[in-house]
Amino acid sequence: MIKHHPTFELIQSFVNGDLPASLSAGIAIHADMCPKCQKQIAQLTDQVAEASFEEAFLDRFIVDDSEDVNVLAEFDFDVMAEQITASNEVFVANEQLDKTIVFNDKTYKLPRALQSMVMGKTSHIGKLSRARIQLDENEIHTSLLQIEAGGSVPEHTHKGFELTVLLDGSFHDEQGEYVKGDFIMLDGSHQHHPISDNGCLCYTVANDALHFTQGINKLLNPIGSFIY
Amino acid sequence: MQTNLRSKVTNAKPSIMSDKIDHPQLCQWLNAVATSRDKQAFTHLFQFFGPKIQRIARNRFPNEAQASEVVQETMSNVWRKAHLFNKDKGAATTWVYTVMRNVTFDMLRKIKGNKEDNLSDDIWPVAESMVSENESFDDHLESKQLLHVIEKLPEAQQQVVKGFYFMEMSQEQLAVHLNLPLGTIKSRLRLALAKLKMQLGEGHD
Ligand SMILES: [Zn+2]
Numbered sequence: 502m503i504k505h506h507p508t509f510e511l512i513q514s515f516v517n518g519d520l521p522a523s524l525s526a527g528i529a530i531h532a533d534m535c536p537k538c539q540k541q542i543a544q545l546t547d548q549v550a551e552a553s554f555e556e557a558f559l560d561r562f563i564v565d566d567s568e569d570v571n572v573l574a575e576f577d578f579d580v581m582a583e584q585i586t587a588s589n590e591v592f593v594a595n596e597q598l599d600k601t602i603v604f605n606d607k608t609y610k611l612p613r614a615l616q617s618m619v620m621g622k623t624s625h626i627g628k629l630s631r632a633r634i635q636l637d638e639n640e641i642h643t644s645l646l647q648i649e650a651g652g653s654v655p656e657h658t659h660k661g662f663e664l665t666v667l668l669d670g671s672f673h674d675e676q677g678e679y680v681k682g683d684f685i686m687l688d689g690s691h692q693h694h695p696i697s698d699n700g701c702l703c704y705t706v707a708n709d710a711l712h713f714t715q716g717i718n719k720l721l722n723p724i725g726s727f728i729y
Numbered sequence: 730m731q732t733n734l735r736s737k738v739t740n741a742k743p744s745i746m747s748d749k750i751d752h753p754q755l756c757q758w759l760n761a762v763a764t765s766r767d768k769q770a771f772t773h774l775f776q777f778f779g780p781k782i783q784r785i786a787r788n789r790f791p792n793e794a795q796a797s798e799v800v801q802e803t804m805s806n807v808w809r810k811a812h813l814f815n816k817d818k819g820a821a822t823t824w825v826y827t828v829m830r831n832v833t834f835d836m837l838r839k840i841k842g843n844k845e846d847n848l849s850d851d852i853w854p855v856a857e858s859m860v861s862e863n864e865s866f867d868d869h870l871e872s873k874q875l876l877h878v879i880e881k882l883p884e885a886q887q888q889v890v891k892g893f894y895f896m897e898m899s900q901e902q903l904a905v906h907l908n909l910p911l912g913t914i915k916s917r918l919r920l921a922l923a924k925l926k927m928q929l930g931e932g933h934d
Contacts, residue, residue, distance in 0.1 A: 509925070518830040522838060522848050529852045547819065550826030552891055554781050555750060577797060578783075582775040585805045586768045592809040614852045619844075637844055 503535050503682040511686075512538065516545045522636050523643040523706040527666050527684065529614040530704060534682035604630045604647040609669055609702050620645070628652025641708045648672060648697040656694035661708035663687045670701030755821035763811035774825075775804055782829055789833060795840075802832040806855075813856040827855050878925060886921035889914055 600611040621633035628649040674693040761770035786796035831849035
């Protein structure tokens with residue numbers, strides 16, 4: 502049972518299209534598995550759409566609309582409408598082949614939100630395997646991370662944020678057990694040590710290297726840049 | 730001073746679910762485009778949505794040319810993808826909003842120097858509503874409830890909520906448009922948000 506959901510603010514930004522692709526995809530993946538968030542997103546989208554196209558409401562905020570702009574705009578619109586309808590081309594959706602990804606001989610179906618994203622090569626450290634997703638969002642790094650049964654990520658904190666969406670399997674940390682679909686957003690104030698008894702696949706987004714905090718794990722700090 | 734300015738902006742009666750939008754009409758036009766490539770119907774849709782999309786896009790893009798590109802792209806997607814609209818699953822405004830938001834998202838990604846990868850339709854599919862049909866009754870109730878909550882907010886808070894979340898204006902922009910100190914905007918937003926959250930049950934617990 503999914504227990505961890507995106508906050509109201511994140512869902513709002515998602516609906517508005519304000520989040521980077523990495524976080525937007527994270528919320529879309531979660532919503533595909535979470536009817537509650539799905540419903541909330543649908544409702545907010547209705548509301549935002551309604552408000553966006555409500556004339557009086559727009560007018561109230563646009564105080565500097567000059568005559569000139571309107572005249573020019575209307576002229577352009579007519580030409581534009583003509584051009585658009587001149588083409589009889591109809592959009593045909595690509596056959597959505599269900600794309601998959603393989604980690605250590607285990608095949609996973611890729612969530613719809615990731616279907617068009619470019620996957621990098623997989624690298625391995627111990628029981629961790631990671632494929633970077635190439636979104637080119639500067640300091641934000643996105644990956645698929647597999648933890649094999651009995652594997653764990655050493656105790657660490659995050660300097661920025663770290664989002665984990667569980668795509669398959671489960672893991673636990675000091676806070677409890679996480680299951681498929683859980684949307685786990687952590688920031689610098691959290692410190693955790695995820696362990697997966699039976700293995701799992703995670704979608705991860707982080708904007709700063711993980712920082713390992715304990716004893717010998719400090720020596721593992723290079724692993725931070727591996728995961729993130 | 731504040732009282733004067735406030736009465737100025739609150740003259741217009743705000744209504745979030747406007748009865749001015751003729752939803753059945755928009756639906757009918759969109760269906761006419763989908764089923765019979767009806768150019769007349771498309772022109773009506775263009776007249777309704779085009780100028781609004783232009784104004785919304787001008788809030789998000791630095792120049793007029795880019796705002797026009799959003800209109801061009803959105804409306805040609807409406808023309809080409811109208812058959813993906815399912816009137817049983819949502820309002821025409823919601824569908825066009827999705828198309829517009831997706832175009833905007835992909836364009837902003839391109840401008841920011843990322844790849845031209847058009848990820849938006851995978852993240853927010855235009856071909857299906859996210860709500861399954863058997864939930865629509867429930868939804869209607871909850872939707873009305875949300876509206877109810879927003880409309881119960883004090884007028885001043887309503888304006889800030891709508892401006893910030895629905896119009897995507899920054900708090901600074903709102904302060905200028907509503908002629909209020911930034912601190913007032915911030916505190917109104919915080920108050921309103923707290924009430925909304927309570928009703929929406931953040932965390933779903
Ligand atoms: Zn959820």
